[in-house]
Amino acid sequence: MKAMKSLLVTATSILITLSILTTCGSYSDIAEENDPTTPMGENSKTYMRTTTDGSINTVEMVTMQDPVNNRGEIDIVQVDDDTSQMVRNVVMLRSAYEISGGKIILYPLFRYDGDYRQKNPQNNLGATREEYSQGFSTSFDYTDNGGTPPTITIDVFTYTSFPHVLQDVIDLGAVQERADRMMLFTDLSMMHSQIKVKGFGGMAMSQYFGPPSKFKGTRVGTFDLTLSGLSYVTSHFDFDNYSDYEGLSHNGRQTSSTGREGDGTMSDTVYFTAIGNSETVQGGVDFSPIVLTGTVSSSGYYRVTVAGVPWDVPHLTTNPGNPGGISYLDILTADAQAGKLPIPAVQ
Amino acid sequence: MKSSVLLTVVLFLIALTPLAGKADHGFFPVYNVTHLKTTEGDVYNFYSPGLNYTYNSKKKFGFFSSVSVLWPLRSNQNGESYKNSDYYDRKFGLDLMMGAGGKIPTSGRFTFVTSAGAHLNTIRLRGRELYQDFYNLSLGIGLNVQARYAFSKSIDGTIFTSGSWDFIDTIHWENKLKNGLGVTFGLGLTF
Numbered sequence: 001m002k003a004m005k006s007l008l009v010t011a012t013s014i015l016i017t018l019s020i021l022t023t024c025g026s027y028s029d030i031a032e033e034n035d036p037t038t039p040m041g042e043n044s045k046t047y048m049r050t051t052t053d054g055s056i057n058t059v060e061m062v063t064m065q066d067p068v069n070n071r072g073e074i075d076i077v078q079v080d081d082d083t084s085q086m087v088r089n090v091v092m093l094r095s096a097y098e099i100s101g102g103k104i105i106l107y108p109l110f111r112y113d114g115d116y117r118q119k120n121p122q123n124n125l126g127a128t129r130e131e132y133s134q135g136f137s138t139s140f141d142y143t144d145n146g147g148t149p150p151t152i153t154i155d156v157f158t159y160t161s162f163p164h165v166l167q168d169v170i171d172l173g174a175v176q177e178r179a180d181r182m183m184l185f186t187d188l189s190m191m192h193s194q195i196k197v198k199g200f201g202g203m204a205m206s207q208y209f210g211p212p213s214k215f216k217g218t219r220v221g222t223f224d225l226t227l228s229g230l231s232y233v234t235s236h237f238d239f240d241n242y243s244d245y246e247g248l249s250h251n252g253r254q255t256s257s258t259g260r261e262g263d264g265t266m267s268d269t270v271y272f273t274a275i276g277n278s279e280t281v282q283g284g285v286d287f288s289p290i291v292l293t294g295t296v297s298s299s300g301y302y303r304v305t306v307a308g309v310p311w312d313v314p315h316l317t318t319n320p321g322n323p324g325g326i327s328y329l330d331i332l333t334a335d336a337q338a339g340k341l342p343i344p345a346v347q
Numbered sequence: 348m349k350s351s352v353l354l355t356v357v358l359f360l361i362a363l364t365p366l367a368g369k370a371d372h373g374f375f376p377v378y379n380v381t382h383l384k385t386t387e388g389d390v391y392n393f394y395s396p397g398l399n400y401t402y403n404s405k406k407k408f409g410f411f412s413s414v415s416v417l418w419p420l421r422s423n424q425n426g427e428s429y430k431n432s433d434y435y436d437r438k439f440g441l442d443l444m445m446g447a448g449g450k451i452p453t454s455g456r457f458t459f460v461t462s463a464g465a466h467l468n469t470i471r472l473r474g475r476e477l478y479q480d481f482y483n484l485s486l487g488i489g490l491n492v493q494a495r496y497a498f499s500k501s502i503d504g505t506i507f508t509s510g511s512w513d514f515i516d517t518i519h520w521e522n523k524l525k526n527g528l529g530v531t532f533g534l535g536l537t538f
Contacts, residue, residue: 026385026387026519026520026521026522026523027383027385027389027391027481027483027519027522027524028479028480028481028482029389029424029479030391030422030423030424030427030429030431030434030472030481031429031433031434031478032474032478032479032481033477033478033479034474034477034478034479035477125520125521198479204520207479207480207482208480210473210480211436211473211476212476213474213476213477214476214477
């Protein structure tokens with residue numbers, strides 16, 4: 001009887017432990033890569049557009065591989081802040097492209113989807129990845145407008161060369177607004193990296209417990225993700241020359257420590273190098289003063305150092321009415337009115 | 348690998364209880380094939396050698412349990428074959444069955460033991476740096492059939508086969524398990 005009890009206890013313990021440790025979204029494929037991204041290299045170009053349309057504010061980053069025979073790969077990241085729903089949706093589409101006869105033909109390879117809103121990660125799947133079947137394509141009108149700053153037009157949207165946008169920000173000088181914008185650009189990179197992690201923000205992220213998992217930058221570099229802890233989970237994103245956008249690269253570590261309901265704190269510093277079309281500025285974002293509620297920042301501030309000067313930047317929010325935070329909507333509307341950053345396109 | 352060996356040792360130690368004389372304890376090298384089909388139509392097969400411990404009550408009808416620790420060395424998804432060590436640095440599986448069994452003695456040295464019960468199967472492949480982990484944890488029912496030949500009063504040569512049908516997925520939210528089938532073959536000794 002004792003042996004039976006021992007077996008039952010052992011089996012039950014194994015079952016419970018495995019269930020807790022291995023909750024995941026869906027079956028992964030055998031030999032499935034963490035990140036199917038093929039780095040585009042240093043010569044890839046990034047363009048940016050912003051739009052404010054009612055309660056929805058959009059930032060879109062387009063990174064294009066240097067074309068060979070008018071072909072290459074393209075990475076399109078769209079961040080939508082829906083201030084009425086207080087949710088930030090992030091979509092990344094990776095496609096092969098071909099430019100021909102005033103058109104850009106996209107052959108989608110895969111896409112990532114993620115969102116940022118207060119949520120209990122135990123009830124959420126987290127970021128997802130979908131791979132497209134071969135043969136699907138879509139095309140848009142395309143024009144390389146050249147000029148200063150260089151712009152391209154895809155469909156009805158005009159995108160501005162990102163190094164020129166960075167230069168506009170560098171030219172602001174040693175003021176709070178420059179630190180705010182460098183924080184937003186760093187946040188764009190952080191969001192871009194996070195949605196590459198299948199399950200980010202949900203229970204499916206538990207599949208990354210254990211040794212570091214490696215992911216790739218859209219242009220160059222990598223980051224390692226390490227998860228540890230049981231009831232209180234700590235995640236480390238370690239960036240190594242990581243770059244999703246032309247002119248912006250990151251080193252350092254971002255850490256978050258949260259309970260099972262997504263409440264907790266952040267820590268450590270991610271450093272940035274911003275290379276504008278004529279100047280370079282370096283700095284870092286210290287996440288230590290940030291408090292997380294339901295997986296997103298709810299209070300505190302970022303300690304942003306730009307060219308050696310420290311600034312406190314309020315936590316990010318999708319709610320412009322939140323006096324404790326800053327939002328993309330506030331920043332970009334102000335920039336558009338001031339004639340800085342890309343002019344919002346008509347939708 | 349280290350944790351798998353440790354678990355195997357722990358399970359074997361359970362057998363060495365003061366009650367050891369009141370039960371049959373079987374030890375087997377085994378070969379297991381696990382087949383999984385998901386709701387989105389993906390089909391996986393895992394091929395694993397392993398070690399098994401089987402517990403049977405000495406009574407004509409009584410408690411039965413069987414634990415196989417598996418090393419999934421090869422796999423196959425949708426017709427494409429993989430050598431798991433190329434993509435995973437840890438490969439571990441557990442096939443567990445618990446229930447009741449009955450003995451069917453014959454006039455000679457042969458005894459047949461048939462058992463049925465609840466079944467659990469888990470496979471964990473921990474991805475190398477650039478690869479995703481693979482997890483399965485499914486529950487269902489199973490059947491185990493042993494044919495024993497008595498070498499002596501206390502030692503039987505035993506051949507067994509077990510089959511299982513899993514239909515409960517405990518860890519996936521999407522593209523869940525539709526059904527899982529498992530077959531295990533073992534040849535060893537029962538004390």
